[in-house]
Amino acid sequence: MAADEQAGPAIILVEPQLGENIGMAARAMANCALTDLRLVRPRDGWPNPDADAAAAGADAVLTAARLYDGTAEAVADLSRVYATTVRTRGMVKPAVTPRRAAEEMRAGAAAGERAGVLFGPERAGLANDDVALADAVLRAPLNPAFVSLNLAQAVLLVGYEWYLQASSAPERRLEKGGAKAAPRAELENFFQRLEAALDAAGYFRQAERKPMMRRSIRAIFTRAGLTEQEVNTLHGIVSALVSGGHKTPRSGR
C-alpha cells in the first residue's frame, strides 16, 4: 500500500516527565510530517494541558497519541526499533546516526515494515531493558563535550533526516528476498519461550546475573533483523533441542 510505504517512524516517548517536552516533541514531529506518537507511562498522566500549550498547533499529533503501560507493548507491531541513548552499557548493538537510521527506515518502509524510535525520560535516559528491545542504538554525531540533547531536539533530528530522505535511495539495505522483518511481538514471544526453556533447564542459576544474561541473549537476536520465517526456524531449533535431549535420535527419516 502506498500509504504504508510512506508511513514515518513511530516516536515512542518512554516515561516523559514534562508535558511541555511532549508538546514540543509533537511540534517537531509535525514539522517533519510524522504522526505516530506513542507514550509509555507519562509521569503526569494523559492528556496533559502543558503538552497542548507547547505543541504550537500540532494538536492532531497529540490527539492521536496512544498510551502504553510498557515499552514492549508500545513496539509490539514494529519490525525495526532504534533506541536513542548515549551509552550501550555493555550490550553489543550497532550504533547508527540519524541519517543512516533514516536510510534504513526508508528502505524498510518501502518493504512494508514499520519502524519506531525510543526516547527515554528527560534526565535518566532509557533503561537497559528498553535499550535491549532495540535493533540498534541511534546517536546524533554531535559535540562530544556537550552531548545532552533536549528531548524535542532529539526528535527533530530523527524526523528531519527522515523527511529529507523522501527521495533518496538507501546506501545499505538488508536483502530479504521479499520477506518481512518479524514484528517485535513475535520476537518477544520467541524470547519468552527461549527464556522459559532456559529457566526450566537451570541456565539462569545465578539470579543476580539473570537480567544481564537476558539482555545479552536479546542483543544477539535483535541485532540480526530476523524475518518471520527465521523466528519460526529458531522456535523449531529450541523445540528440537529441548525434546531431543530425552529422545533417541530418529534415524533415517
Next chain:
Amino acid sequence: MAADEQAGPAIILVEPQLGENIGMAARAMANCALTDLRLVRPRDGWPNPDADAAAAGADAVLTAARLYDGTAEAVADLSRVYATTVRTRGMVKPAVTPRRAAEEMRAGAAAGERAGVLFGPERAGLANDDVALADAVLRAPLNPAFVSLNLAQAVLLVGYEWYLQASSAPERRLEKGGAKAAPRAELENFFQRLEAALDAAGYFRQAERKPMMRRSIRAIFTRAGLTEQEVNTLHGIVSALVSGGHKTPRSGR
C-alpha cells in the same frame, strides 16, 4: 589562522522574546560546538535568569554572548550572512537549505571568512530590513503544512549541518564495548556443534531439505556480527537446552 578557519557561524538572535528560548538556543549551539552567540535587543534585557535555567549547562555560550543595538552592527564583522525566514517578501534572494548553507560556510571558513545566521523574534520573524542584510535566505526543507519551527530547533538544524560536515564519524558501527568479533573458526565450531545437536534430535528429518535448512540457520547467526562472548553464550544455551530436557529443573541455584 587555524582557529579562525574552524570557527563556526555566529548565531544572531534578533529581538528574542523568551529567555527560555535564548537558553535552549545556547544549548543547541553547545550541542554543535558553536560558541558565538549575538543578541540584538532581547525583549527582557540581558542577562536573563530564564535563559540560564534553560541552557542546561551551556553557560559558557551565554556568558560569552554579545549584545547589540541593531542587526547591522551585529553582522558588521561577518563576510557571509544568512536570514532564516519562511518568506522573502518580494526580495530577490537565493534560498538555501541548512545543508547547503553549511557547505558554503565551511568553504568560506577555509578561506578565512566569518559567517553568521540571523533568527527573528519568536512570533513575527525577521523584519524586511534584517532580511535585506543577508546574502541568502536559509530555510529547512520541512513539512510545508507545518513549517513553524521553534527558535532553538531552527538553531539546532543550522548547527547540526555545520557540525556534521566537519565530522568523519561513521554512520553505522557496531558498539562492542571493546569486545572483538568472533573469528569465523569459532562461529563454524558453534554451527557444527548446533547441527550435531539438531541431527541427534531429529531436526533434519527431510534429508533433501537439510542443506537449505543449514544455510538458513547460518544466515541468522552470521548476520549478527557475534562477539566471542556471545558465541560462548550460544554454546551455553545449546548445552542447557539439550541437557535440560532430561533433567528436572534445578531449583533456587
